[in-house]
Amino acid sequence: MHIRPFDFSNADYQAYVAVREATHPEAPLDIAQLQHTDRTRSKEGVMERFLLEWGEQVVGVMEFATPYYDPKPGALEVRYHLRPEAQSLEDAVWAFLMEQLASHTPKELLAQVREDWPEYRFLLAQGFAEVERRWESVLDLHGFDPSPFELPLPAGITLRPLSELPWQEKGFQRALYTLETNLLRDVPSAEPINLWPFEVWQDRTLNDPNLLPEGYFLAMENQQMVGVTMLFKSKRPQTLRTGLTGVIRSHRRRGLALALKLRAIEFARSYGIRYVRTSNHQTNRPILALNEALGFAKEPATVLLRLSPVPQRPG
Ligand SMILES: CC(C)(COP(=O)(O)OP(=O)(O)OC[C@H]1O[C@@H](n2cnc3c(N)ncnc32)[C@H](O)[C@@H]1OP(=O)(O)O)[C@@H](O)C(=O)NCCC(=O)NCCS
Structure with a gap:
């Protein structure tokens, strides 16, 4: 067994994606997306990634980083x-990660895993x-x-x-950013x-390799943006992935989110897609009620985990 730093070459990205595919075929990673995420990480943040090799084969990936989202x-x-x-190397890999991250003296460690993963x-x-x-x-x-x-x-x-909108113009982008950040403030989550x-939103969202301007819909009232839903391309076969859906407070419960979702579904069909995916907090009853009514079927939950305080390693 040998652990070495990830070198950010195409070969290492391919190895990373192959490990993930072998480990969790139900949640494949997209190289272009991973590279985009790495490119748009904060320069001041921490990011260390390693590959675990057994003979010639990469059998594991491990990393710690300033949370991206x-x-x-x-x-x-x-x-x-x-x-x-x-899998039996879990203890050794964990000990290695804890040793490597100790010098950053984190106050807490976070992890996002599916409840059915080891x-x-x-x-x-x-x-x-x-x-x-x-x-x-x-x-x-x-x-x-x-x-x-x-409904009408x-x-x-x-x-x-x-x-169909001037989305490459800065003024338009600012208005879209304001809409989306206001809506994000209303998404129920455990912590603010x-x-x-x-600039971060602009680069991460509008330069996303999976952005589909034809599948990113705005509800407009005159020139004002009052709601949004968006579909992104996905590595999964015949699939598009939903980003944020939201409607400004003054316009809620008038069927706008439903109309936006139906418009996005119609687009997905015309794009030749069979599956639309989405991800929602379990406490977000309004959007869950809407998705359940449309017939979205739930998969095992993704759980945000936290370790705090972080135990000090001896030595
Ligand atoms: C969730 C949200 C998008 C719903 O927008 P909306 O335009 O008010 O929704 P609609 O009027 O189209 O409602 C359609 C259905 O969704 C369900 N629903 C919407 N709001 C609900 C609420 N507050 N409580 C329970 N069910 C709700 C209902 O089944 C509703 O049908 P009904 O009005 O006939 O009962 C909106 O509340 C919002 O922007 N929330 C903040 C952002 C957010 O959390 N987005 C989802 C994360 S991706």
């Missing part, structure tokens, strides 16, 4: 995946506790009938894809979310 000061997000034949049980045994749970769910468009849901849009509202500054 919610960069809380003093927090590091840890992640590791081991191919089934290397990592979930292992991290609980290390003292991690649950912070919150999200459900991934999927809608199979074969046999989906939109007609029971279809409220007067004065239109639904427009980003591709640290919102990204405009």
Whole structure:
């Protein structure tokens, strides 16, 4: 067994993705997405990644980094995946990670794992506790009938894809950023979310290799953006992935989120897609009620885990 730093070459990215595919085939990673995430990480943040080799084969990946989505000061997000034949090395890999991250003196470690993964049980045994749970769910468009849901849009509202709007103009981007950050503040979550500054949002979202301007819909009232839903490309076959869906407070309970979702589903169909995926906090009853009504089927939960305080390693 040999551990070496990840060298950020294409070969190492391929090895990373192959380990993940062997470990969790139900949750494949997309190289372009992973590279985009790494490229748009904060330059001041921590990011250390390693590969575990057994002979010639890469059998594990492990990393710790400043959380990408919610960069809380003093927090590091840890992640590791081991191919089934290397699963018995969990203790050794964990000891290595703890030793490597000790010099950063984190106040807390975070991890996001599915409840049916071996990592979930292992991290609980290390003292991690649950912070919150999200459900991934999927809608199979074969046999989906939109007609029971279809209603006329409220007067004065239109639904427009980003591709028909001046989304490359800074003024438009600022308005979209304001809409999305305001909506994110309303997403129920265990702790307040640290919102990204405009430039970070701009680079991470609008330069995302999976961005689909034709599948990113805004509800407009005159020139004002009042709601949004967005589909991104996905590594999974015949699949598009939903990003944020939201409607400003003054316009809620008028069927706008439903209309946006139906418009996105219609786009997915015309794009030749069979599955639409989404991920929602288990405490977010409004969006869960909407997705359940549409027929989204839930998968095992993804759990956010936290270890705090972080035990000091001897020596
Ligand atoms: C969730 C959200 C998008 C719903 O938008 P909306 O335009 O008010 O939703 P709609 O009017 O289209 O409602 C459609 C259905 O969703 C369900 N629903 C919507 N809001 C609900 C609420 N507050 N409580 C329970 N069910 C709700 C209902 O089944 C509703 O149908 P009904 O009004 O006939 O009962 C909106 O509350 C929001 O923006 N929340 C903050 C952002 C967020 O959490 N987004 C989801 C994370 S991705």
